[in-house]
Amino acid sequence: MKTIYVENFGGPEVLAIKDLDLPKIKDDEILIKTMAIGVNPVDTYIRSGWYSGSKIPYVPGFDASGIIIEKGPKINDFNVGNRVYCFKSVSGTYAEKIVVKQGQIYKLPDNLSFEEGAAIGTPYGAAYRALFHKGHAKNGQKVLIHGGSGNVGLAAIKLAKSLNMIVVATAGSEEGKGLCKEAGANLVVGHNIEDFKEEILKFINDGFDIIIEMSAHNNLKTDLEFMAMYSAIVIVGSKGEVPINPRNLMSKDARIMGFVLFNAKNDELLDIHRNLFELFISKRMKPPIVGKTFNLRDAKEAHALVERGSYGKVILKPDN
Ligand SMILES: NC(=O)c1ccc[n+]([C@@H]2O[C@H](COP(=O)([O-])OP(=O)(O)OC[C@H]3O[C@@H](n4cnc5c(N)ncnc54)[C@H](OP(=O)(O)O)[C@@H]3O)[C@@H](O)[C@H]2O)c1
Known part of the structure; x- marks a missing residue:
């Protein structure tokens, strides 16, 4: 599967496309086919080596949305086929498939698109x-x-x-x-x-x-x-x-x-995303504003845009 892979810290040019094996999930993990990936300023700080504690090599990204394609036997709250979005993951979100744990994903409201869902997490x-x-x-x-x-x-x-x-x-x-x-x-x-x-x-x-x-x-x-x-x-x-x-x-x-x-604890994140779900599904809050969309392979351009200053959420789309 296609991922964006960073082997050295540096400018946007270090965001290289790479084929990695499809990840195997553990009993308490979930595999998601990504439909849209949200790019955040923090992704650019980590890529540049500015963020303390970052390690190479790695697959970047914290936000994405997609469809569950496999789940471990210990997962009870989600099913294959569910539309979800995540904040954080086990494997990094700039990829065609990502591994997450429960506590990192949330149900995507039916009235939001995958692009809007990828704009929620961070x-x-x-x-x-x-x-x-x-x-x-x-x-x-x-x-x-x-x-x-x-x-x-x-x-x-x-x-x-x-x-x-x-x-x-x-x-x-x-x-x-x-x-x-x-x-x-x-x-x-x-x-x-x-x-x-x-x-x-x-x-x-x-x-x-x-x-x-x-x-x-x-x-x-x-x-x-x-x-x-x-x-x-x-x-x-x-x-x-x-x-x-x-x-x-x-x-x-x-x-x-x-x-x-x-630093937010799991129960605090659950509180945040439960309330966001209610606000979106009831239409008491308008959907996120999506800006420019790039193919996953063009993550370099997406980072350069976020660093220059962009309007609306910058999104990466995998080919799948
Ligand atoms: N603490 C956390 O957990 C957390 C989480 C997410 C983001 N952040 C940080 O929060 C900031 C905003 O994130 P974002 O995703 O919204 O970034 P963004 O989409 O790139 O937006 C940056 C915002 O900062 C504004 N800005 C630039 N210069 C400013 C100034 N002198 N005074 C006031 N505002 C100014 C920009 O306004 P114009 O473009 O209109 O000039 C724009 O509204 C970033 O520094 C990000 O790293 C922190």
């Missing part, structure tokens, strides 16, 4: 964890989604709107702003413009209950100026250091927290 998992497990979001609260135009941001906008929150989102381009609007944001502002602060404060003058931050090294200092009393900043993404004045937190009885989705 971005929706991170957005849900940020808003609800960390931010403890409540109906009607005000949230700033800083980096709303990316895949986590768009998921966070939709989740927040499903709870009737007042959402301000930021984006770096007109295309990104359009996506934030389409996802339901009440106000969209450019994160590159000078009067960004004034524009936000004109709309929300008593601060945000929650700030979901995709670029903390750029924004954490100004985020402190936008906080309401008893509020929270949840850091989803950061690529460096930033000086802040802790007194700004003290005066608001506020908190800053961060998380990595890989």
Whole structure:
């Protein structure tokens, strides 16, 4: 079967196509024929060797969707033929077939396509964890989604709107702003413009209950100026250091927290995906926005696009 295989860390060119033997499953494992694979920024960090603890050689990827074609005798909750999506796997998701354990896969709602399913695992998992497990979001609260135009941001906008929150989102381009609007944001502002602060404060003058931050090294200092009393900043993404004045937190009885989705426990992941299923199947939340689709063999181009900045979920499609 065809896979993408990384033998050395480096640029997108290290993503080589390779034929590997069909994996054999253990008693507690499941074999999935992949229909679509989601590409995430973390896949590019690991490929470049930037992510600590990564080992070569490996098959990249955490997100995919497909159909179960075989299951071990200890698997009771899924059957051959089920449409599923995964977050994490045993074998890596950039492949025609993947091995997963129970706890890594979830039922794909019938009203979502495989491409939409491959867009759920990491971005929706991170957005849900940020808003609800960390931010403890409540109906009607005000949230700033800083980096709303990316895949986590768009998921966070939709989740927040499903709870009737007042959402301000930021984006770096007109295309990104359009996506934030389409996802339901009440106000969209450019994160590159000078009067960004004034524009936000004109709309929300008593601060945000929650700030979901995709670029903390750029924004954490100004985020402190936008906080309401008893509020929270949840850091989803950061690529460096930033000086802040802790007194700004003290005066608001506020908190800053961060998380990595890989640290979520199995029961927390189950909670996330059970709730996402309900939101999608009931149509209380619109499906994920799918961007450009590449053939699996063109994973190099897909990574180069994600690194340049893409709009909507970048997807790989195997030939099967
Ligand atoms: N903690 C976790 O477990 C976890 C999980 C998933 C993702 N992440 C991280 O979260 C971040 C977002 O992930 P993603 O999948 O949404 O990536 P993405 O689709 O590539 O989107 C990146 C987002 O960051 C925005 N951005 C760029 N510069 C910004 C700035 N100065 N201020 C505010 N926003 C800015 C982009 O806006 P424009 O393109 O419109 O400029 C875009 O909305 C990444 O750093 C990713 O590694 C963390």
